[in-house]
Amino acid sequence: MRAPFRIIFEQRSETPRYLSGFVPLVSVLAALLAGAIFLMATGYSVSETYSNMLQDGFFSSRGLTDTLGLSTVLICMGISAAFAFQMNLYNIGGEGQGYLGMIGGAWAGLALGPHLPSVVMIPALLLIGAAAGAAWIFIPAFVRARLGTSEIVTTLLLTYIGASLVNHFIYTPNSYFRAPDVVFPMGRTVADSAKLTAIGSTRMYPTFFLVVVLAVFLYWVVKRTEFGYRIQVIADSPRAAQYAGMNARRTTMQVMLISGALAGFGGATLIVGEFGKLDPGITMLGYGYAGIVIAALARNNFAAIIVSGILFSGLRVGGDKLQITTDTPIHIGVMLQGAILLFALGGEAFRRYKIRAVRMQAVTQ
Amino acid sequence: MTNTSHEVVKGPHHSGDAAPIALSAHSITKRFPGVLANDSVDFDVRAGEVHTLLGENGAGKSTLAAMLCGLYQPDSGYMLRNGEPISLSSPRAGLQHGIAMVHQHFRLVERFTVAENVVLGSRNLSFTLNRKSIDDKVAAVAESYGLPIDPQAIVGDLSVGQRQRVEIVKALYQGAEILLLDEPTAVLVPAEVEKLFENVHAMTAAGKSIVFISHKLGEVVEISDRVTVLRGGRVTGHVSGRGTTDTKELARLMVGRDINLSTQRASHPTGHEVLQIRELSLESEGVNLLSNISFNVHEGEMVGIAGVAGNGQRELADTIAGLLSPTSGSISIGGAMATDRGPIAARELGLAYVPEDRLGMGLVPSMSILDNLLLTRDRRIIVDRASVRPEATRLIEQFEIKANDADHIARKLSGGNAQKVLLARELSGGRAATKLLVVCSPTRGLDVGAIETVRRLLDDARSAGQAILLISEDLDEIMSLADRILVLYRGAIVHETRGEAAQLATVGAAMAGLNTEGAA
Numbered sequence: 069m070r071a072p073f074r075i076i077f078e079q080r081s082e083t084p085r086y087l088s089g090f091v092p093l094v095s096v097l098a099a100l101l102a103g104a105i106f107l108m109a110t111g112y113s114v115s116e117t118y119s120n121m122l123q124d125g126f127f128s129s130r131g132l133t134d135t136l137g138l139s140t141v142l143i144c145m146g147i148s149a150a151f152a153f154q155m156n157l158y159n160i161g162g163e164g165q166g167y168l169g170m171i172g173g174a175w176a177g178l179a180l181g182p183h184l185p186s187v188v189m190i191p192a193l194l195l196i197g198a199a200a201g202a203a204w205i206f207i208p209a210f211v212r213a214r215l216g217t218s219e220i221v222t223t224l225l226l227t228y229i230g231a232s233l234v235n236h237f238i239y240t241p242n243s244y245f246r247a248p249d250v251v252f253p254m255g256r257t258v259a260d261s262a263k264l265t266a267i268g269s270t271r272m273y274p275t276f277f278l279v280v281v282l283a284v285f286l287y288w289v290v291k292r293t294e295f296g297y298r299i300q301v302i303a304d305s306p307r308a309a310q311y312a313g314m315n316a317r318r319t320t321m322q323v324m325l326i327s328g329a330l331a332g333f334g335g336a337t338l339i340v341g342e343f344g345k346l347d348p349g350i351t352m353l354g355y356g357y358a359g360i361v362i363a364a365l366a367r368n369n370f371a372a373i374i375v376s377g378i379l380f381s382g383l384r385v386g387g388d389k390l391q392i393t394t395d396t397p398i399h400i401g402v403m404l405q406g407a408i409l410l411f412a413l414g415g416e417a418f419r420r421y422k423i424r425a426v427r428m429q430a431v432t433q
Numbered sequence: 434m435t436n437t438s439h440e441v442v443k444g445p446h447h448s449g450d451a452a453p454i455a456l457s458a459h460s461i462t463k464r465f466p467g468v469l470a471n472d473s474v475d476f477d478v479r480a481g482e483v484h485t486l487l488g489e490n491g492a493g494k495s496t497l498a499a500m501l502c503g504l505y506q507p508d509s510g511y512m513l514r515n516g517e518p519i520s521l522s523s524p525r526a527g528l529q530h531g532i533a534m535v536h537q538h539f540r541l542v543e544r545f546t547v548a549e550n551v552v553l554g555s556r557n558l559s560f561t562l563n564r565k566s567i568d569d570k571v572a573a574v575a576e577s578y579g580l581p582i583d584p585q586a587i588v589g590d591l592s593v594g595q596r597q598r599v600e601i602v603k604a605l606y607q608g609a610e611i612l613l614l615d616e617p618t619a620v621l622v623p624a625e626v627e628k629l630f631e632n633v634h635a636m637t638a639a640g641k642s643i644v645f646i647s648h649k650l651g652e653v654v655e656i657s658d659r660v661t662v663l664r665g666g667r668v669t670g671h672v673s674g675r676g677t678t679d680t681k682e683l684a685r686l687m688v689g690r691d692i693n694l695s696t697q698r699a700s701h702p703t704g705h706e707v708l709q710i711r712e713l714s715l716e717s718e719g720v721n722l723l724s725n726i727s728f729n730v731h732e733g734e735m736v737g738i739a740g741v742a743g744n745g746q747r748e749l750a751d752t753i754a755g756l757l758s759p760t761s762g763s764i765s766i767g768g769a770m771a772t773d774r775g776p777i778a779a780r781e782l783g784l785a786y787v788p789e790d791r792l793g794m795g796l797v798p799s800m801s802i803l804d805n806l807l808l809t810r811d812r813r814i815i816v817d818r819a820s821v822r823p824e825a826t827r828l829i830e831q832f833e834i835k836a837n838d839a840d841h842i843a844r845k846l847s848g849g850n851a852q853k854v855l856l857a858r859e860l861s862g863g864r865a866a867t868k869l870l871v872v873c874s875p876t877r878g879l880d881v882g883a884i885e886t887v888r889r890l891l892d893d894a895r896s897a898g899q900a901i902l903l904i905s906e907d908l909d910e911i912m913s914l915a916d917r918i919l920v921l922y923r924g925a926i927v928h929e930t931r932g933e934a935a936q937l938a939t940v941g942a943a944m945a946g947l948n949t950e951g952a953a
Contacts, residue, residue: 079466294812300800301808307794310756311786312808313776422466 077421087419092365092372095411096379102407103400117396124393125386133270135382140276140341141166143377144334145359147283150368152219152327154290155303159324161208161223162331163356164230165201169335171237172200174245174346177258177339189262194275194336201332202325204230209324213317219324231351238348245346255346264340273341280374282330287370299323331356358384361409380405452479453515455642456501456532456611461510463496470496472666473510478611478642483633485645485653487687488663489880490848494646497663498613501644502534503527531610535600537619543589547571550588551603575602579635593741594625601632611642618652622741623908623941630656648687648881650680662686688881703916704732705768707783707869707900708753713762715748715924722748723924726762730869735891735901737915737932739908741944745924746904747789750873753902754786755779767868780809783868785859787875789904791848795855798844802829802836802854805843810863828857833886849883852876856890860899870894873904888914908940922946 104114124131145162152159159165176196180189208222237245238253247256264273290296302309302316309316334355339345362380366372387401417423457477463470470493478484486494499505501512503521512519514530521527524534541550548571552558568584575582580598588596597617604612614633618626633643633656647653653660662670662683670686708730715723723745730736740746751757753764755776763772766782788794796805803818803825810821825839832853836846843851852875860867875891876884891914895901905911911918918935920928920943928943930936 292815294814294816297804297807297812297816300804301797304797304799305793307790308797308808311754311776311788311794313755313780 075423075425077417077423080420080422083419088367091415091419092367092376092412095365095415096408098411099404099407102411103404106403107396107400112396117390117394117400120390120393120396121383121386121401123386124389125382125384130270131382131385131389133267133272135378135385136276137266137270137272137342138385139378139381140273140279140337141334141355142358142362142381143279143283143374144337145331145356146362146366146373146377147279147286147359147370148327148330148334148356149359150363150366150370150373151286151330152323153363153368155299155320155323157212157320157324157327158220159205159208159223159327159331160220160360161205161225161227161230161356162327162334162359163354164223164227165204165328165331166335166356167227167230167234167350168200168204169197169332170339170343170346170350171234171245171335172332173197173336173339174255174258177262177344178244178256180259180262182259182261184259184261186261186264189259190264190340193258193262193340194333197336197339198329198333201335202329204332205324205328209321209328212324213320227356234346234351235348237346247345253348255348257345258339262340263344266342271342273337275337275341279334279337282333283370283374290370295319295322331359334359358405361405361412364409365412380408452481454478454513455480455515457513458497458501458507459511459513461497461500461507461512463493463500463505463507465496469666471500471507474663474666474668476501476661476668478644480610480642481637481640482658483637483643483645483656485647485657485660486663487647487650487653487660487683489648489687490878491880492663492687493666494663495615496666498534498615498644498646501527501611502532502613504534528607528609531608532613533604533607533609533611534613534615535597535604535617537616539596539600541588541596541599543587545588546584547582547586547588547591547599547602548584550599551584551606553603555607571602571606574606578602578605578632578639580632592625593620594622594628597621597625597629598632605636605641609641611644612636613644613646615646616648617645618647618649620742622945623937624945626652650683650687653683654680664689684881703734704898706731707767708902709763709765710753711763713749713752713764714760715745715752715757716760721924723752723759726924726926728919728926728929730900730902732868732900733895733898734917735895735903735915737911737918738902738904738921739911739918739940739944740906740921742906744921746873746906746921748924749921750786750788750871750902750904753779753871754784754788777864780864783862783865785809785862785867785870787852787855787859787870787872789873789877791851791855792843796843796851799842801840801842802834802846803839805854806858809858824861828861832857832890847883849879849886852879852883852887853890856887860890860894867894867899869900869902871902871904874906875903876907876910877905908937908944912937912940920944 100118107114107117125135126132145166148162149159173193173196176193180192204226205223208219208226211217211222212219237243238255240246245255247254264275266273290299298314298319301312301314302319306316338350358380362373362376365376383404384401387398387404390396390400391398454477459475461471461474474497476497486497488494496505500507503524503526506522519530521530527533542553545553548568551571552567571584580602582595582598582602588599591599601612617629621629637643645656659671659673660683661668664687672683706729711727713723713726714721726749728736738746738749748757752759755771755774755778758773763770765771766779766784769782771779771782792798797808803822806821806825807816822839829836829839834853834857835850843854846854859870872891875887879887891901891903903911903915912935915932918930918932918940919926920940922943923946928940930940
């Protein structure tokens with residue numbers, strides 16, 4: 069005899085619209101629930117921890133502006149990842165391309181010297197950062213387009229080299245990037261004209277609005293332009309792309325270079341913003357990896373990335389402050405980040421399948 | 434669960450009411466999301482008979498067969514094997530009850546020998562294979578049903594017909610008493626079909642039951658003792674008696690209305706040469722895919738390329754469409770050189786191409802009808818969908834495409850409607866007015882109603898003066914439509930004949946590679 073019930077996964081012929089927003093929302097809640105279980109098990113107060121996090125991340129003016137400030141780089145990393153994902157290219161090296169963006173931006177800020185005005189310096193820093201990010205993905209893009217080599221492996225490995233490069237520029241004595249007179253090795257601060265001023269008394273920079281505009285622009289590119297159309301065709305059916313005379317190799321190169329440039333741009337926003345110098349601490353922050361989660365949570369929708377980027381940023385800001393105000397470990401924020409990714413990806417199953425319990429059919433005559 | 438697996442049914446050589454019912458299914462219902470695939474279907478097969486499941490694509494015959502062999506489980510209803518209730522949780526369970534399916538797409542390991550393929554999956558093999566005894570056993574099983582096959586031959590070297598024989602021998606070797614043959618003739622040339630039917634007779638004579646799944650009326654009438662017709666998941670008729678059935682009657686049961694598939698071959702005068710192919714050869718990795726092909730297609734003419742799948746049809750179409758670069762030779766479209774200039778240049782010369790692979794090559798499955806119309810057209814840097822929308826709506830109406838609107842996603846269209854979208858796009862021109870239409874297997878997998886429409890559209894295009902190259906494995910289709918027939922065998926044209934003078938036997942022989950002298 070078998071069990072009277074069995075669980076069946078039934079493929080949906082169509083995904084109901086409401087599920088597109090519902091699944092990410094539930095995955096965040098489920099992640100918070102998983103976090104709560106962890107907090108309880110380790111003896112912390114769930115309500116206190118979470119209310120502190122929300123307070124520090126969203127519901128205080130300091131918290132909110134800090135969150136929006138941090139979200140600048142996170143949204144940028146999110147759209148970088150999502151842009152490549154559009155064409156089923158998995159650039160998971162946004163982290164490393166971001167380091168190069170910082171190196172490029174810092175170089176420009178130091179080398180272009182103190183004499184150029186801000187209107188030239190700021191765009192130059194951001195563009196050189198973006199170019200450095202694109203350069204860092206060039207080899208993965210080329211071998212992917214020509215030989216089909218997995219970009220997942222190559223972009224990830226280059227991230228480690230990128231981290232070593234940052235450390236090399238900081239820890240090598242007499243390095244161009246290194247501040248000369250400090251005891252603890254640190255980058256040299258860029259020219260004043262290469263730095264933006266924060267808005268009011270916040271830690272938020274105008275680059276936030278620039279990045280939001282960029283996300284909206286990319287949304288438009290994908291939905292409305294020939295380039296976006298081509299990306300969709302190649303992603304869905306390479307044979308159809310060939311049939312229509314599209315050059316998939318060239319498009320692969322273009323998409324990956326743009327993805328790398330966006331990550332590099334994100335790194336450069338840190339130079340014109342809160343960092344102002346090449347800081348080896350960047351390799352501990354994992355903004356590029358967070359971008360992958362942000363893109364996944366938003367299901368690669370650029371408009372939604374703005375929301376998921378801010379949400380993520382708030383969780384981080386709130387999580388970081390917990391460490392300072394209470395004795396809750398900082399890792400709760402990181403854990404939630406991982407849990408959200410897990411649940412968001414798992415939630416995909418609910419979008420595609422209906423899950424039902426059915427009574428087993430008895431053999432009758 | 435009752436195990437009745439090794440009970441051997443000794444049936445009479447010809448079916449009659451005396452023969453016991455080997456397998457029966459009662460009130461079988463199976464639902465897939467949005468589809469009621471089988472609605473309270475009853476079916477049975479006696480020992481020693483051929484019982485055919487006839488129906489159009491999507492009628493539910495493959496679903497029913499899948500449940501009979503254990504691949505799917507019914508939502509409700511029950512099955513009896515020799516009168517005992519059975520419940521099949523997997524194809525292996527089906528095999529234990531002596532039920533086996535021969536799939537349309539073979540499941541053979543090409544690098545293995547025939548014998549190795551046959552014993553693959555057997556549970557009672559010893560750790561070290563005794564090849565000699567296995568070969569002998571396989572040969573003996575094959576021999577006893579008149580299925581001569583060399584157990585030591587490598588499957589990759591065999592013809593399609595021979596591979597099918599291996600699948601059948603495998604089922605018999607595993608102890609099958611009931612064989613489900615899923616569209617077995619779809620891949621065969623006429624001579625191979627005859628051979629298959631002989632084997633079927635040998636098996637029924639030995640008391641085996643055959644469930645024959647098909648939508649080809651002629652052969653159904655020829656082979657079946659009984660026919661069950663399915664339409665829309667329901668049984669619409671039972672017919673018994675070999676050879677006594679009227680195909681018109683079966684067609685009506687199958688489609689639900691009268692059908693006329695015979696088209697008049699156009700007798701228009703043919704005009705200028707639109708497509709000229711000269712000594713075209715294509716070589717890849719040392720294999721000659723196309724060798725030294727030359728022919729023309731004129732305005733208002735339909736040239737049919739017949740052949741068994743894999744004899745260079747796809748390569749020929751792709752080369753003309755500019756997707757493959759020929760090793761040598763030339764192609765000109767409308768008098769202009771098109772050789773090796775790529776797909777966009779070919780389209781600018783007036784080429785339209787309906788590939789065999791509708792969804793995934795001709796159409797992008799995840800995109801709307803509107804976006805699919807844009808695929809082969811000139812798109813500006815900013816895609817202007819608004820200006821294409823009225824045309825999309827007009828084409829949906831003109832081609833009678835069953836879709837909500839121009840935003841209907843291609844994947845959600847039925848096969849027939851997807852093909853209509855593809856034809857609508859290709860016939861309406863894009864980068865240039867269509868002069869030459871290359872179509873591959875335009876009606877494969879479509880139901881009879883859609884076949885009627887597609888053939889009419891091709892006929893209309895020909896009457897409008899377009900040159901058409903029809904590449905199809907469906908010989909009946911080519912025989913009834915084409916003005917001129919070329920047979921492609923191993924990448925070369927081995928036979929040419931005028932459409933109205935074509936003889937099924939001659940063309941069939943040429944397709945099989947038997948030496949024939951070209952006529953016309």
